[in-house]
Amino acid sequence: MQISETSKRILADLLRSQTGQDFPPNRRWRVGTALSGLCREHGIANLDSLIAKLGMSQRSAQAHTLVEALLNNETYFFRDRAMFDLLAGRVLPDLAEARASTKSVRIWSVGCSSGQEALSLAMLFAEQESRWAGWTIDIVGTDVSTSVVEAARSACYTQFQIQRGLAVGQMVKWFEETPQGWRAKEKLRRMVRFEKHNLLDPPPNPAHFDIVLCRNVLLYFDDVTRARAFERLAAVLAPDGWLLLGAGETSLGQSDRIVPDRDLRGFHRLATSARAQRTADLPRRAAG
Amino acid sequence: MKTCLIVDDSSMIRKFLRTSLESLDFAVREATNGQEAIARCEESMPDVIVLDWHMPVMTGIEFVKLLRQGGHADQPKVVFCSTENDLDHIRTAIEAGADEYVMKPFDRETLHMKLQLVGVA
Numbered sequence: 001m002q003i004s005e006t007s008k009r010i011l012a013d014l015l016r017s018q019t020g021q022d023f024p025p026n027r028r029w030r031v032g033t034a035l036s037g038l039c040r041e042h043g044i045a046n047l048d049s050l051i052a053k054l055g056m057s058q059r060s061a062q063a064h065t066l067v068e069a070l071l072n073n074e075t076y077f078f079r080d081r082a083m084f085d086l087l088a089g090r091v092l093p094d095l096a097e098a099r100a101s102t103k104s105v106r107i108w109s110v111g112c113s114s115g116q117e118a119l120s121l122a123m124l125f126a127e128q129e130s131r132w133a134g135w136t137i138d139i140v141g142t143d144v145s146t147s148v149v150e151a152a153r154s155a156c157y158t159q160f161q162i163q164r165g166l167a168v169g170q171m172v173k174w175f176e177e178t179p180q181g182w183r184a185k186e187k188l189r190r191m192v193r194f195e196k197h198n199l200l201d202p203p204p205n206p207a208h209f210d211i212v213l214c215r216n217v218l219l220y221f222d223d224v225t226r227a228r229a230f231e232r233l234a235a236v237l238a239p240d241g242w243l244l245l246g247a248g249e250t251s252l253g254q255s256d257r258i259v260p261d262r263d264l265r266g267f268h269r270l271a272t273s274a275r276a277q278r279t280a281d282l283p284r285r286a287a288g
Numbered sequence: 289m290k291t292c293l294i295v296d297d298s299s300m301i302r303k304f305l306r307t308s309l310e311s312l313d314f315a316v317r318e319a320t321n322g323q324e325a326i327a328r329c330e331e332s333m334p335d336v337i338v339l340d341w342h343m344p345v346m347t348g349i350e351f352v353k354l355l356r357q358g359g360h361a362d363q364p365k366v367v368f369c370s371t372e373n374d375l376d377h378i379r380t381a382i383e384a385g386a387d388e389y390v391m392k393p394f395d396r397e398t399l400h401m402k403l404q405l406v407g408v409a
Contacts, residue, residue: 076401159373159391163398167405168378168389177375 003031007051011070014055018067019144020200020229021220034069064146071145072220075113076164078120079215080247083266087211088124090264091242095210096131098240103135108209108236110199111217112141114161115152115192119184121213122191123174140204142197152194155184199229203236210238215246223254230255234270243268290408291315291332295325295348296340296369301392305338305369308396312409322346326354333362336408338399339386341370341377349384356385365406369394 003011011031012023035047044050054062078084099105105125109118118141125137143149162171162182175182195204199217212233218226233243234257243258244267245251251258251268261267292314294305306316317334319325321343328334337355339348352366365388368381373391381389388402403409 081404160394160398163389163391163394163402165401168382168386172375172378172382 003028003047003051007048007055010051010055011066014063014067015070018064019071019220020198020225021071022222022225027220031070035066038065038069068145068147071148072216073113073143073145073148074216075116076161077116077166077170079117079165080266081165083244084120084124086264086267087121087244088128091211091267092124092128092131099210105132105135105137105211106206106209107137107139107211108204108213109139109141110212110214110233112143112152112194113145113148114157115141115148115155115194116157116161116165117141117213117215118152118192118194119155119174119188120165122184122188123170125191126174126187137191138206139192141192141194142199142204143194144196144198146196149194149196152192154180155189155192156181157183199232200225203232207236208238209236210241211244212237212241213244215244215249218245218249226254230258234258237270239270240273241270289313289315290336291317291334292408293317293319293325293328293334293337293364295319295322295337295343295351297321297343298340301340301369305399308399309338311396312400312403314409322348322351322354325351329355329360329364333360334364336365336367336403336406338367338369338390341368341372341381349380352381352385365408367399367402367406369399 008028015021015023032047035050039045039047039050042050042053044053051066054066057063095105107121109121112118118139121139125132141152156178158181162175171182174185174188176185197204214233218229221229230251234255237243247266250260252260257271258268259271261269292309294302294316296302296305297320302318309316317328319328323346325337339352341348348368366386367388367390368386369390369392371392378389387406390399390402400409
């Protein structure tokens with residue numbers, strides 16, 4: 001379905017004002033598919049009429065439904081398993097040592113969609129039960145979309161969602177059958193909470209995080225907004241914390257404060273932390 | 289190229305699975321029940337078996353129990369693929385020796401993820 005230049009401008013303005021996201025040409029091809037459900041719901045045959053009807057008032061609830069329909073909520077359990085393997089095998093053991101005195105770990109899943117990433121993280125902790133016994137694990141998932149945050153809070157998944165990326169052994173162990181779908185068990189639910197939030201706004205509590213996952217979010221921002229987002233992320237990251245970006249995303253050339261980790265692909269550190277690490281390595285290298 | 293044996297009495301499901309698996313670079317053979325599957329495995333053991341539950345002559349559960357008891361050194365991965373979508377059936381399949389479980393209906397991407405999880409894709 002074609003849309004007029006006026007409609008494209010309305011959508012671009014709505015997306016930017018409500019989410020900070022950009023609406024470049026390469027994102028416009030899926031507008032017809034994304035809005036077809038709303039067309040049916042409102043009994044409107046063409047996109048221009050729908051956009052004119054719903055998008056007239058920037059702050060109306062109807063405009064918000066238009067924006068929600070445009071958002072890409074693609075997610076699944078353990079998306080990019082190699083990254084989760086590195087978290088479980090390399091990062092969490094380091095973190096357990098570094099936080100042994102406080103026994104507290106704080107993680108932020110930015111753009112959490114319906115919560116599969118946050119629950120995948122919770123499973124990593126639950127599966128290392130002896131290491132984390134007595135610890136406070138606080139995983140906060142945030143998203144700009146109200147509907148996916150509500151879905152994440154329910155912790156219920158359809159048959160289609162539950163078997164995407166999740167091993168059957170984990171499904172049997174960590175989920176239960178309910179009339180509403182496959183629901184995460186209490187042990188996982190206790191570790192996660194979800195809030196509607198925009199990355200460009202002041203951060204959610206506790207405002208400082210040991211690990212931040214911000215995967216496939218920054219790609220929707222233009223360069224200026226992405227630089228602001230990196231500043232936000234740098235401000236909340238613990239000095240020895242990790243930032244995880246999506247496959248194909250990097251801080252290189254976009255942030256002076258956050259740099260790729262030398263050893264762990266896809267992981268990033270504060271530049272100050274990376275410099276400290278290099279300095280600490282020098283005597284070892286000289287000795288070796 | 290990895291090999292896959294599809295065991296399902298529905299020609300429509302076998303066709304869908306064959307198309308999906310061939311697009312994932314598998315060499316595919318087919319059987320319509322557990323007994324035929326035993327014959328195919330005797331000829332040559334595949335890397336992975338995608339297995340239906342309810343079939344005439346020999347069910348998927350009967351087949352996987354026999355396979356696991358057979359003591360073959362080169363045990364294939366077994367991915368159950370069934371409309372029995374409740375926890376009790378899924379547990380029964382795992383206890384019988386299945387490595388993964390796909391609930392029908394499913395799409396090609398879900399099948400691909402499950403094959404990755406058992407290490408054959």
